[in-house]
Amino acid sequence: MDAKVKLDLMKTAAMIxxxxxxxxxxxxxGHPGGSLSAADIxxxxxxxxxxxxxKNPKNPDRDRFVLSKGHCTPGLYSTLAHRGFxxxxxxxxxxxxSSYLEGHPNMNYVPGVDMSTGSLGQGISAAxxxxxxxxxxxxxxxxxxxxxxxxxxxxxxxxxxMAAAHYKLDNLTAFVDYNRLQIDGNITEVMNxxxxxxxxxxxxxxxxxxxxxDFDEIEKAVEKAKANKGKPTAIIAHSxxxxxxxxxxxxxxxxxxxxxxxxxxxxxxxxxxxxESLNG
Amino acid sequence: xSEKIATRVAYGTALAEIGHNENIVVLDxxxxxxxxxxxFKKKYPERHINMGIAEANMMAVAAGLATCGKTVFxxxxxxxxxxxxxxxxxxxxxxxxxxxxxxxxxxxxxVGEDGASHQAIEDxxxxxxxxxxxxxxxxxxxxxxxxxxxxxxxxxxVYLRLGRLDVHVIYPEDAEFEIGKGVCLKEGTDVxxxxxxxxxxxxxxxxxxxxxxxxxxxxxxxxxxxxLDEEIIIKAAKETGAxxxxxxxxxxxxxxxAVAEVVVKNFPVPMEMVGVEDSxxxxxxxxxxxxxxxxxxxxxxxxxxLVLERxxx
Numbered sequence: 001m002d003a004k005v006k007l008d009l010m011k012t013a014a015m016i017x018x019x020x021x022x023x024x025x026x027x028x029x030g031h032p033g034g035s036l037s038a039a040d041i042x043x044x045x046x047x048x049x050x051x052x053x054x055k056n057p058k059n060p061d062r063d064r065f066v067l068s069k070g071h072c073t074p075g076l077y078s079t080l081a082h083r084g085f086x087x088x089x090x091x092x093x094x095x096x097x098s099s100y101l102e103g104h105p106n107m108n109y110v111p112g113v114d115m116s117t118g119s120l121g122q123g124i125s126a127a128x129x130x131x132x133x134x135x136x137x138x139x140x141x142x143x144x145x146x147x148x149x150x151x152x153x154x155x156x157x158x159x160x161x162m163a164a165a166h167y168k169l170d171n172l173t174a175f176v177d178y179n180r181l182q183i184d185g186n187i188t189e190v191m192n193x194x195x196x197x198x199x200x201x202x203x204x205x206x207x208x209x210x211x212x213x214d215f216d217e218i219e220k221a222v223e224k225a226k227a228n229k230g231k232p233t234a235i236i237a238h239s240x241x242x243x244x245x246x247x248x249x250x251x252x253x254x255x256x257x258x259x260x261x262x263x264x265x266x267x268x269x270x271x272x273x274x275x276e277s278l279n280g
Numbered sequence: 281x282s283e284k285i286a287t288r289v290a291y292g293t294a295l296a297e298i299g300h301n302e303n304i305v306v307l308d309x310x311x312x313x314x315x316x317x318x319x320f321k322k323k324y325p326e327r328h329i330n331m332g333i334a335e336a337n338m339m340a341v342a343a344g345l346a347t348c349g350k351t352v353f354x355x356x357x358x359x360x361x362x363x364x365x366x367x368x369x370x371x372x373x374x375x376x377x378x379x380x381x382x383x384x385x386x387x388x389x390x391v392g393e394d395g396a397s398h399q400a401i402e403d404x405x406x407x408x409x410x411x412x413x414x415x416x417x418x419x420x421x422x423x424x425x426x427x428x429x430x431x432x433x434x435x436x437x438v439y440l441r442l443g444r445l446d447v448h449v450i451y452p453e454d455a456e457f458e459i460g461k462g463v464c465l466k467e468g469t470d471v472x473x474x475x476x477x478x479x480x481x482x483x484x485x486x487x488x489x490x491x492x493x494x495x496x497x498x499x500x501x502x503x504x505x506x507x508l509d510e511e512i513i514i515k516a517a518k519e520t521g522a523x524x525x526x527x528x529x530x531x532x533x534x535x536x537x538a539v540a541e542v543v544v545k546n547f548p549v550p551m552e553m554v555g556v557e558d559s560x561x562x563x564x565x566x567x568x569x570x571x572x573x574x575x576x577x578x579x580x581x582x583x584x585x586l587v588l589e590r591x592x593x
Contacts, residue, residue, distance in 0.1 A: 060349065107347070107376050115347060116376040119367050122340040126372055129344020132329065136305065137348070156368075159337035166332075 001216050005048070007278060009215050012082065013043040014275045017244045018268055019078030019091050025264035027095035030103065033254040034148060035075030037179040037212065037239035042079040044218045045144055054084035057111045063141050064130045066115045068123025068157075069148035069177065070104040071256070077101055077110070085112035121154030123147075124174060128164050131172040131232075142226065145174045150182030152193040158203065164232040165204030172232040173225040174205075177212065179241035181252040200234040212237035246270060284446035288385040290421035291442050292316025294428035295353060295383075299324040304432065307342055307354045309335045314444075315355040315385045335360040339368035339380075346378035351432055354380055358387035358441060362403035373437045374410040381431050381438045382407075387417075388528035389556065389573055390445040390478065395563035401556045405533025407439040408506040414459060415506040417441040417527075417535075419480035422451035423503055430459050443528075445566050447478045462509035468498030471584050471591075472516035475526035476502045476535045479554070479575060483526045486580035497584060505535055510542045517547040522591040524552045524583045528575055531555035550590035552583040 016039050024030035046052065050063040067076045074094065081088040093099030100109040104118030114130070117123040127145035134141050151157060164172055176196060184190045193199070197207045206228050210217040218237075225233035241255070242248030245267040248259075259267055295306060296319045304324075310333045312318040321328035331338035335356050342354040354361070361384040362369065373380045384403060391399045408415045416431065416438060418424040424442065431438040450465075457463070465480070466487050475483035480501045487497040498520055500512055517523060523543060525536035536553035543551060556573050570576060 064347075066344075115344065116372070119371040121336075122343075122368055122372045125337045125340030125368075126344035126347070128337070129341035129346070130348055131344075132341065133305075133345045133348035133350055136327065136350075156334075156336045156340070159332075159334035160341070163331060163334065163337055163341065167329075 001219050006215050009043055009047060011275055011278050012047055013040050014244065014271050016043055016078045016082055018271045019081060019088060020074040021245065021259065021264050021267045023074045023078060023091040023094035024258045025261070026092045028258050029095055030074050030258055031071040031256045032074060032259070033181065033241040033248060033251070034069060034177060034179065035072045036243045036245060036248065037241045038072055038075045038146060038177045039243065040213050040215065041146065041175055041218060041237055042075050044215060046079050046083045049222055050144070051141065054112065057085060061139060061141055064114045064127070064143045066123040066127040066145040067105055067117055068127070068145050069120065069151050070117030070123060073101070073103065073105055076105060076113070080110070080112040120151045121156035124157055125160040127172060127174070128160050128169060131164065131169040132167060134171050135167070135169065143172045147174055147176050149176055149178045149180060149187050149193060149196065152176065152196060153191045161200065161203040161205065168230045169232045170228050170230055173222065173235060174232065175235045175237050177239050178236050179239045181241045181255065183252065183255050185252055197236055204231060206231050206233045207236060208233065209236040209238065212239035213243055244271060244274070282449045284448055285421035286444060286446045287418055287421060287424040287442040288316045288444060290424035291383055291385065291428055291440065292319035294425040295320040296323050298429055298432050299327070303349065303351045305329065305345055305350045305352050307331050307338050307352060309333055309338050309356040309360070311356055315383060317355045317383070335365045336368050339365040340372040342380045343372040343376065343378050346380050352380045353383050355383035355385065357398060358384035358400035358403045359398055362400060362406045362439065366406055370410050374413050377412050377436055379435050381440060383440050383442065385442040386444045387441045388443060388477070389561040389569045390443055390528060390566040392444070392566040392569065393563050396560040399561035401530045401561065402533065403441060404505055404529050404535065408538060412436060413506060414438040414504065415441070416459065416504050417476040418503045419477060419501050420447055420450045422449055422453060422455055423457055426455070426457045427459065427503060430457065434459065441477065443478055445478065448481050450481060450484065457503065460504045460507045460509060462512040463501040463503065464498065464512065465501055466499040468496040469520055470496045471522040471524065471588055472498040472500060472520045473524050473526060473580060473584065474500045474502055474513065474516070474535070474539055476505060477528050479526035479528055482575065482577045482580055485577035486584065489577060489581055490584055495584065495588065502535060505538055508538050508542060513539055513542045514546045517543050517549045521549050522587040523549060524554060524580060524587055526554045526580055529555055530558055532558055550587045552587045554579050554583050
């Protein structure tokens with residue numbers, strides 16, 4: 001990847017992370033950990049890869065994204081806002097009764113949201129439906145989904161995985177945000193979904209493992225997935241929960257709790273310093 | 281008596297008749313020979329997608345297809361459509377108000393020999409409690425065909441409650457139906473029998489028998505349980521002063537409850553309910569189960585007489 005492009009993506013991702021902190025801190029609730037771990041992939045998809053237009057969010061030929069781990073709305077909303085689907089200022093209304101920014105995504109309220117999700121395991125099935133529609137209509141759009149690693153404990157994920165391979169949905173790419181932590185602790189202790197890559201392989205998918213915070217690796221994996229014929233692709237994205245905010249990194253406790261004012265200020269200061277270092 | 285056709289057969293026939301609309305996609309979960317979506321598959325195999333024995337996935341896949349502009353009919357047994365996949369129907373179809381029609385066959389105890397595990401008697405209650413869900417429960421093959429076509433024409437989620445059993449055709453071929461509008465099949469002044477599904481036939485038989493006892497019973501087919509035709513119910517309450525509801529469903533949460541909600545708010549009159557009395561079904565021949573669970577004209581007559589006594593009191 002071109003160095004300038006990469007630098008811009010890194011800055012954008014940091015801005016998106018700031019939006020995540022702002023949204024969750026203002027709301028006093030929400031899910032920062034998994035939003036921060038997914039931020040670089042979201043940035044790559046919405047700022048580099050997907051054929052989307054904030055002015056025409058319902059274009060039938062657009063690429064689709066389904067946030068199957070629907071609780072990571074701070075990540076998705078911040079990305080959509082920074083991409084121009086709605087004002088960044090609106091992130092401050094997140095989870096408030098007067099706002100359209102629901103705790104979990106609602107496709108009818110929020111411009112750019114392609115599917116309402118929240119009940120885990122269902123988004124990947126909806127993504128399979130979108131990919132099937134693309135095949136039926138001979139359209140060239142691609143469908144992206146993002147699963148949590150804990151979400152893989154939902155049986156429906158594997159029903160969807162079976163269907164995607166059965167119908168040879170090579171227009172479908174699913175990311176697994178592999179940050180190894182769920183609410184009650186480490187995924188291997190709560191309910192071990194390992195070996196994740198082997199499971200997807202056994203279900204008939206192509207599998208690529210990457211560093212979720214390395215834009216070169218994200219790009220290579222997405223390009224490889226696009227070139228795959230006859231099977232869907234799972235990108236196992238090794239990530240750090242809470243990535244970018246020192247005191248949140250690798251802490252399960254930040255899965256679904258909001259930072260207090262001082263903590264949010266510290267997080268924003270860290271991200272500002274990071275952006276400054278990139279500008280330097 | 282007229283010919284007998286199962287409403288699931290009418291469902292499959294209707295799908296085959298409207299399948300020329302290329303937006304229509306039919307999903308099934310390894311039951312196409314039972315739900316009769318095989319009739320659609322024969323004509324339009326490219327738009328009939330078997331999702332295997334995975335109903336939860338099927339419902340959310342249906343939702344995904346619908347976001348791309350498809351009119352999706354997702355078919356399986358009522359037990360699995362409304363029961364097993366309730367969360368998917370609620371969150372992936374109902375909440376985003378997507379254009380998915382749930383073709384739920386084998387509803388109620390007339391499933392027969394398969395027994396209680398396959399006899400949905402809770403599905404009306406579950407489906408009508410989802411905001412924005414239309415719930416249709418037709419009485420015969422003619423109304424089923426017409427209402428399946430109407431469901432395809434309207435935008436939004438629809439639950440179609442269909443039966444396994446062959447049931448009498450009670451409507452003339454050219455009868456017209458409107459979603460949300462009940463049908464007064466027989467005028468009457470003493471009591472109103474409000475029925476849905478195959479119990480409409482029983483209510484009609486009961487009304488005939490009541491006439492011989494000098495009781496004038498009105499019969500209303502509520503083929504759409506949601507949105508409910510409040511007008512026809514309030515009118516019946518006012519004009520006949522007594523109501524008996526008749527359904528092949530638990531008496532908790534189904535047609536009886538829906539009618540009672542309208543009656544108590546608008547014009548309270550004595551009501552009785554014929555239905556499954558809050559128990560699971562069991563294996564048996566459908567005709568034997570209908571007797572065992574008292575889903576009979578005799579029971580409707582008994583309840584009509586009871587409600588008339590309460591009306592006089």
